[in-house]
Amino acid sequence: YWSVDKFVDKLENYPQIQQAADLLSKNEVVAFPTETVYGLGGNAKDNQAVEKIFAAKGRPSDNPLIIHIAGQIQLTDFVEDISAHAQLLMSRFWPGPLTIIFPLKKGFLSSKATAGLETVAVRMPDHPVAMAILKASGLPIAAPSANRSGKPSPTTALHVKEDLDGRIAGIVDGGPTGVGVESTVIDCTSEIPVILRPGGVTKEQLEEVVGEVHVDPALADEKEAPKSPGMKYRHYAPDAPLYLIDGTREDIQRLINEQHREGRKVGVLTTAENEAFYDADYIYACGERDRLETVASSIYEALRSFNKQDVDLIYSEMFPNEGVGNAIMNRLLKAAGQRVIKG
Ligand code: TXA
Ligand code: MG
Numbered sequence: 001y002w003s004v005d006k007f008v009d010k011l012e013n014y015p016q017i018q019q020a021a022d023l024l025s026k027n028e029v030v031a032f033p034t035e036t037v038y039g040l041g042g043n044a045k046d047n048q049a050v051e052k053i054f055a056a057k058g059r060p061s062d063n064p065l066i067i068h069i070a071g072q073i074q075l076t077d078f079v080e081d082i083s084a085h086a087q088l089l090m091s092r093f094w095p096g097p098l099t100i101i102f103p104l105k106k107g108f109l110s111s112k113a114t115a116g117l118e119t120v121a122v123r124m125p126d127h128p129v130a131m132a133i134l135k136a137s138g139l140p141i142a143a144p145s146a147n148r149s150g151k152p153s154p155t156t157a158l159h160v161k162e163d164l165d166g167r168i169a170g171i172v173d174g175g176p177t178g179v180g181v182e183s184t185v186i187d188c189t190s191e192i193p194v195i196l197r198p199g200g201v202t203k204e205q206l207e208e209v210v211g212e213v214h215v216d217p218a219l220a221d222e223k224e225a226p227k228s229p230g231m232k233y234r235h236y237a238p239d240a241p242l243y244l245i246d247g248t249r250e251d252i253q254r255l256i257n258e259q260h261r262e263g264r265k266v267g268v269l270t271t272a273e274n275e276a277f278y279d280a281d282y283i284y285a286c287g288e289r290d291r292l293e294t295v296a297s298s299i300y301e302a303l304r305s306f307n308k309q310d311v312d313l314i315y316s317e318m319f320p321n322e323g324v325g326n327a328i329m330n331r332l333l334k335a336a337g338q339r340v341i342k343g
Contacts, residue, residue: 028049
């Protein structure tokens with residue numbers, strides 16, 4: 001476990017970064033911060049390294065990993081073709097929280113990293129620690145979020161420790177991540193790009209660059225089969241059942257009162273604006289409603305915090321389904337197993 005100050009100069013010369021890069025070169029797995037969430041990195045060219053990632057997370061092997069790179073030049077090793085849309089998106093959003101799906105050029109990466117698919121997901125993270133490790137290792141690094149499968153993604157090194165202590169070779173602590181939700185995944189193998197997972201880059205931002213953008217219908221309708229394998233799993237769930245309340249704070253308080261009469265303890269996920277309004281057993285104020293990026297940056301910390309509280313169930317407010325609110329609502333609905341109560 002090494003702590004690194006992301007603001008120091010020449011980070012790539014720091015021994016902690018070198019140690020992490022050495023472990024990756026030896027096909028060990030190491031957690032490190034990105035601007036979205038902490039990732040669990042491994043050499044994407046090596047089957048055994050990739051197997052260690054799946055084993056540490058308890059992740060189903062049919063769910064492919066995102067390949068992290070430090071420079072676009074690395075794409076020539078394992079990407080068959082870069083479309084005009086993909087090029088525009090890379091120029092505008094890399095480094096940054098956008099993962100692009102390309103046609104895979106076979107033979108270079110471990111086929112376990114791509115789960116045997118004909119396509120590959122790639123991103124260039126916008127975080128000095130992640131970039132320093134990628135550069136020092138010189139490898140394409142497969143890195144899913146560094147949580148146990150099904151748990152909320154980790155936004156601090158402590159979250160990683162809670163989930164993976166003893167299961168991985170190391171954790172590089174670079175402080176809390178910024179964006180707080182994972183990268184947006186966009187498929188650029190079709191004529192019109194398709195968002196497979198909403199995330200740190202919004203649909204509105206993408207449309208400014210490439211015009212029309214489609215959204216995988218599975219994101220709006222749980223009966224559709226998602227094109228991104230990872231989107232079909234239950235995810236991000238706290239231990240106590242979570243319900244999203246489509247109503248006012250008065251509706252939520254009324255539901256809390258009903259639960260209290262039955263003798264149950266209730267947690268509430270709200271924002272700074274409404275925090276003082278509620279009478280409940282545990283209240284988590286997650287950012288500010290009128291600045292949704294502050295909600296995104298603490299949503300996973302919020303979900304994890306309920307596991308340390310004695311609550312029988314959790315009620316959450318809902319958020320506008322626009323901008324980064326797309327990603328927040330997508331994660332909350334998954335965490336709630338799609339349970340929404342009309343207030
Ligand atoms: O922000 C992020 O993207 C973080 C940080 C660590 O970079 N990583 C992350 O990885 O969220 P992970 O493994 O938790 O999520 C990867 C998602 C999954 O939903 C997976 O199914 C999808 O990307 N994916 C990977 N390769 C794909 C492909 N070829 N086609 C469609 N979806 C793919
Ligand atoms: Mg994940």
